Amino acid sequence: MSTISRIAREEWRLWLRSKVVVAAAVIVTVLLATTSILTINRVAEEQSQRLEQQVAAEKTFFAQPDRHPHRMVHYGHYAFRPPPPLAMFEPGVDAVTGQSIFLEGHRQNTAMFADTKAAADLGGFAALTPASLYQILLPLLLIVLGHALFLRERESGTLAVMLAQGQSGTKLALGKALALLSVIAIFMIPLIAVAAYSMSLGESGLAALSLVSGYFVYLCAWGAIVLAASVILKQRSVSLGVLIFAWLFAALIVPRLAINASSAAIDAPGKIESDLVMLAEQRKLGDGHNAADPAFQRLQAEVLEQYGADTIEELPINWRGVVASYSEAELTKLLNGYAENRMNLEASQSRIFDLFGLASPTIAISSASRTLAGTDLATHHRFLRESETLRFNFVQSLNEIHANELDYETDINRNNDAASSQRAQVNSEAWQVLDEFRFGPDPANARVSRASLSLGVLVGWLLIAIGVIFMAARRVRL
Amino acid sequence: MTSPLEARSLSLNREGNNVLDGVSFTVAEGEIFALLGGNGAGKSTTLLAFLGFLEPLEGEVLVNGTSVHGDVASARSAIAYLPEAAALYGHMTAYENLDYFLHLAGKPASRDGLDAALDRVALPEEARSRRLQSYSKGMRQKTAIALALLRETPIMLLDEPTSGLDPVAIDEFHDLVKTLAQGGQTILMVTHDVYGACQVADRVGLLRHGQLVGSFSAGNGKRIDTETVHAAFAEREVA
Numbered sequence: 240m241s242t243i244s245r246i247a248r249e250e251w252r253l254w255l256r257s258k259v260v261v262a263a264a265v266i267v268t269v270l271l272a273t274t275s276i277l278t279i280n281r282v283a284e285e286q287s288q289r290l291e292q293q294v295a296a297e298k299t300f301f302a303q304p305d306r307h308p309h310r311m312v313h314y315g316h317y318a319f320r321p322p323p324p325l326a327m328f329e330p331g332v333d334a335v336t337g338q339s340i341f342l343e344g345h346r347q348n349t350a351m352f353a354d355t356k357a358a359a360d361l362g363g364f365a366a367l368t369p370a371s372l373y374q375i376l377l378p379l380l381l382i383v384l385g386h387a388l389f390l391r392e393r394e395s396g397t398l399a400v401m402l403a404q405g406q407s408g409t410k411l412a413l414g415k416a417l418a419l420l421s422v423i424a425i426f427m428i429p430l431i432a433v434a435a436y437s438m439s440l441g442e443s444g445l446a447a448l449s450l451v452s453g454y455f456v457y458l459c460a461w462g463a464i465v466l467a468a469s470v471i472l473k474q475r476s477v478s479l480g481v482l483i484f485a486w487l488f489a490a491l492i493v494p495r496l497a498i499n500a501s502s503a504a505i506d507a508p509g510k511i512e513s514d515l516v517m518l519a520e521q522r523k524l525g526d527g528h529n530a531a532d533p534a535f536q537r538l539q540a541e542v543l544e545q546y547g548a549d550t551i552e553e554l555p556i557n558w559r560g561v562v563a564s565y566s567e568a569e570l571t572k573l574l575n576g577y578a579e580n581r582m583n584l585e586a587s588q589s590r591i592f593d594l595f596g597l598a599s600p601t602i603a604i605s606s607a608s609r610t611l612a613g614t615d616l617a618t619h620h621r622f623l624r625e626s627e628t629l630r631f632n633f634v635q636s637l638n639e640i641h642a643n644e645l646d647y648e649t650d651i652n653r654n655n656d657a658a659s660s661q662r663a664q665v666n667s668e669a670w671q672v673l674d675e676f677r678f679g680p681d682p683a684n685a686r687v688s689r690a691s692l693s694l695g696v697l698v699g700w701l702l703i704a705i706g707v708i709f710m711a712a713r714r715v716r717l
Numbered sequence: 718m719t720s721p722l723e724a725r726s727l728s729l730n731r732e733g734n735n736v737l738d739g740v741s742f743t744v745a746e747g748e749i750f751a752l753l754g755g756n757g758a759g760k761s762t763t764l765l766a767f768l769g770f771l772e773p774l775e776g777e778v779l780v781n782g783t784s785v786h787g788d789v790a791s792a793r794s795a796i797a798y799l800p801e802a803a804a805l806y807g808h809m810t811a812y813e814n815l816d817y818f819l820h821l822a823g824k825p826a827s828r829d830g831l832d833a834a835l836d837r838v839a840l841p842e843e844a845r846s847r848r849l850q851s852y853s854k855g856m857r858q859k860t861a862i863a864l865a866l867l868r869e870t871p872i873m874l875l876d877e878p879t880s881g882l883d884p885v886a887i888d889e890f891h892d893l894v895k896t897l898a899q900g901g902q903t904i905l906m907v908t909h910d911v912y913g914a915c916q917v918a919d920r921v922g923l924l925r926h927g928q929l930v931g932s933f934s935a936g937n938g939k940r941i942d943t944e945t946v947h948a949a950f951a952e953r954e955v956a
Contacts, residue, residue: 245820249806256808396804400864403768403798404822405790717770 242406246414247421250388254418260384267372267380271429275328275369279433282327289321289338293676300673305664307653308641309563312634315343316673318626320350323613323680324437325450328430329370331614340623342630344567344637345527347574349511350623369433370608373454374601375490377426378461382482384422385465387475388415389715394475399717408715412470412708419462423455430454443683449690450611456697457604463704470711489599497595497602504591507584513577520573527566530559538565552647559650560642567638571631578627582620589616596696603700607693613680617689622678629676636672640665719782721746721795721872721903722767726776729759729766729927736762738927739776744905746871749898751914752907753950754924760907761801763924764874767905768798780872794822797868801876803861807850811840811860814849818864826867834863839889854881862890866897873897875906879913891917911950915943923949 254260296317303314319339326333337350389412392398401411434447465482472478508516525534530551539551542561551558596603609615641650644665653663680686720743729737737759744750754760765771766778769789778785780792805814815831826834835845838859849857858881865873875894879887894917898904908914914921915933921941923931931949935941 242821245817249809249817252813253806253808395806396800396802397806399765399768399770399800400798400804400818401821402770403793403796403800404818404868405793406821717765 242410243414243417246411247417250415250418251421254384263380263383267376270367270376271369271372274367274372275429275433278330278368279327279436282322282330285338286321286324286326289319290677292317292339293319293321297673297675301667301670303667303670305667307650307660307663308560308637308645308665308669309344311670312344312563312637315341316630316633318342318622318629318676318678320619320622320678323618324440324442325434325446325612325680326614327437328368328433328450329608329612329614330368331370331609331612332616332619333614336616336619340626342626342633344563344634345570347578347627347630350619369429370605370612373426373430373458374605374608377458378490378601379486380426381419381422381458381461381465382479382486385415385419385462386469386479386482388419388466389469390472390475390478393473393717398715402715402717408470408712409709411715412466412712415469416462416466416708419466420459423458423462426458427451427455446611446613446680446683446686449683449687449694450608453604453607453611453690453694453697456694456701457600460600460697460701460704463701463708467704467707467711470708470715490601493595493599494602494605497592497599500595501588501591505584505588507581507588513581517573517577521570524569524573525566527563527570530562532562535562535565538562554647557642557645557647557650559647560638560640560645563641564635564638567631567634571627575627578623582623585616586620593693596693600697600700603693603696607690607697610690610693611686613686615689618680621681625678626676629674633673637669640669640672644669720744720779721781722750722905723779723782724763724766724776725779727763727766727773727778728775729762729771730774731762731771735774736927737766740924740927740929741776742922742929742932744903746903747898747901748920749894749904749906749918751918751921752905752924753909753911753914753921753946754907755909757926758924759927760909760924761876764798764876764905764907767874768793768796795870796872796874797865797870799861799865799873799875799878801880803854803857803881805849805857805861805864808848810848811835811845811852811863814860815864815867819867822868824868830867831863834867835860837866837893838863839886855883855886858882859886862893866893871901872903873905875904877908877910878906879908879910887913911947912943915941915946921946 296319300314300316303311317339322330322333322338340350341348389398392401392411398411402408430451434442434451438444438447464485468478468482472481523534525532538561539558542554542558543549543551546554546556548554592602593606596606606615610617645663649659649662652659654660681689722744724740724742727737727740728735740759740763742750752760752763762771766773767780767785769785769792772786780795783791785792806817809817812828812831815826815834819826832845840856840859840863844852844856849860852860858878862878865875878894879890882890891913894904894906898919906914906918918941920932920934922929923933923946933941933946933949
């Protein structure tokens with residue numbers, strides 16, 4: 240057995256014989272197991288529920304009877320964002336962004352939250368997830384285990400004896416590092432199991448492996464920071480105090496500072512605030528339900544000219560359908576402009592937040608974790624864009640049917656009596672215009688590419704901490 | 718002929734304090750040299766300098782004629798060091814402690830080898846598989862001495878080696894040290910025990926406030942006169 244592994248083995252002997260350490264390990268194991276099982280069950284349930292709901296919503300839409308096409312525009316449809324497989328480890332932004340949207344004509348609705356699980360979150364505390372345990376609690380356990388790794392030898396005088404046996408400070412540090420590394424390897428087992436399970440549910444091996452690697456580097460960075468403090472500092476109490484402060488700073492203070500700083504740097508109005516501002520502009524566009532709205536006079540002139548007609552009654556197409564289609568396109572352009580602006584601002588805030596990874600490895604891993612799991616803000620934005628495309632396409636398809644398959648006269652007389660109303664309906668076969676919507680995470684390579692900056696920051700943290708350990712261990716003094 | 722241990726005009730600072738000031742001495746092969754002094758005289762610091770743990774401000778320390786700071790590794794490989802507080806692991810047994818430190822020294826020993834060393838220091842057999850946290854100070858010291866013996870190095874540095882030992886164990890230890898010296902081992906011990914130093918050492922040096930202020934030796938196989946050394950020690954401590 241090499242000297243380095245023997246030093247690591249003796250560290251393990253101490254840990255196993257220390258009741259405090261064993262108790263801490265048991266608590267963390269129970270927490271990890273409980274949280275993993277609960278989160279896996281919850282996410283698996285949500286995933287199957289949302290998929291079923293998506294299929295059910297499509298079936299319901301297709302099953303609608305013959306109707307006036309504009310009634311189907313308002314009947315609407317749902318788009319669901321099922322959690323990706325790795326959400327069972329990292330639910331990410333799910334809890335704060337909503338996961339389903341009601342799609343209808345003339346509106347971009349806000350994403351809604353799951354109706355059943357939200358109540359428990361109302362206390363203001365974030366739910367405990369496997370990812371949050373890895374990001375916050377495991378570094379704390381590494382501090383408990385490792386803050387005195389080197390110092391204990393110094394304080395008890397065994398450091399002098401070890402060095403007097405001809406061992407260098409660097410070798411001792413490597414032995415201690417190996418001990419801590421083996422602890423981290425054990426910490427990784429539940430995550431590896433979850434990643435493997437996510438692959439059985441269709442997750443890409445690249446994404447799962449990158450997530451595991453990211454957390455491994457993160458915990459190694461913390462382990463290296465802990466060991467560096469233990470080598471550099473002279474007193475156990477000082478080492479524990481400094482490391483606990485570093486943990487508080489990195490895991491609790493900087494993330495909140497980052498949120499405040501990114502919000503202060505970029506003022507992003509929320510959806511409701513945007514909607515209020517937008518209303519005024521929206522009114523200028525005219526009411527798509529009212530074909531006689533003065534806002535459509537120019538359109539009317541253009542269409543009449545295009546078809547060589549003098550009145551809208553002479554047009555070969557339904558003027559009301561044309562107005563509905565034009566109005567929807569103009570309105571959507573306005574809505575998309577605001578939505579894109581809001582999403583760009585949110586993305587900029589997110590980028591500023593990510594920059595704080597330079598001050599806290601916890602921010603770097605949380606950002607990489609959400610991205611690799613496919614539960615980040617960018618994925619949510621893509622969901623909003625794709626569901627909006629779905630909405631716009633089916634609404635415009637219905638408007639096209641309105642314009643082409645229902646003549647103007649029948650349409651304007653639809654409310655005269657029951658027979659007129661019946662005549663103004665189109666065959667339900669037409670509802671097949673609705674596209675099937677299945678939302679999934681980005682391809683793995685896109686997620687890895689997006690997470691590369693945060694992963695790089697983590698590697699930077701690790702390399703700096705390792706460098707500090709080597710420099711300090713080479714000059715170790717009693 | 719090169720001395721196994723030599724301090725040349727050694728001056729040393731620790732945390733801003735001048736701990737050693739121009740100390741010079743040599744210890745010949747097979748000789749037992751005891752550095753005597755009160756608290757803070759610089760005794761333990763001298764040993765740490767020979768192990769290369771502290772860098773001299775001036776002068777140098779040599780092990781087997783080579784400057785320690787030129788080659789720390791060979792100095793440490795030639796020296797067995799017994800620290801003052803018998804610094805060993807409380808959560809390990811005597812066997813585990815010895816096995817571990819010998820592994821670090823690159824000199825693994827069999828269980829029989831460990832038992833032989835523990836027999837020499839008279840550590841009870843029943844205690845050897847118990848964790849050191851249940852040991853008395855003397856038992857810990859015996860285990861630490863056994864480790865020094867097992868290293869089988871040509872030089873031993875002993876820091877207050879009889880601290881915590883009962884009178885019988887002290888006598889046994891002195892006999893053991895003499896035997897080792899007769900076998901050719903060079904021994905530098907630091908102590909504030911005047912009687913013990915005179916009992917076992919071939920030469921005694923008096924260290925006071927970092928300076929070597931006196932040296933006593935006994936010729937013709939006689940022991941150093943305790944009264945003389947005690948008087949010098951007390952006089953200088955008072956001074």
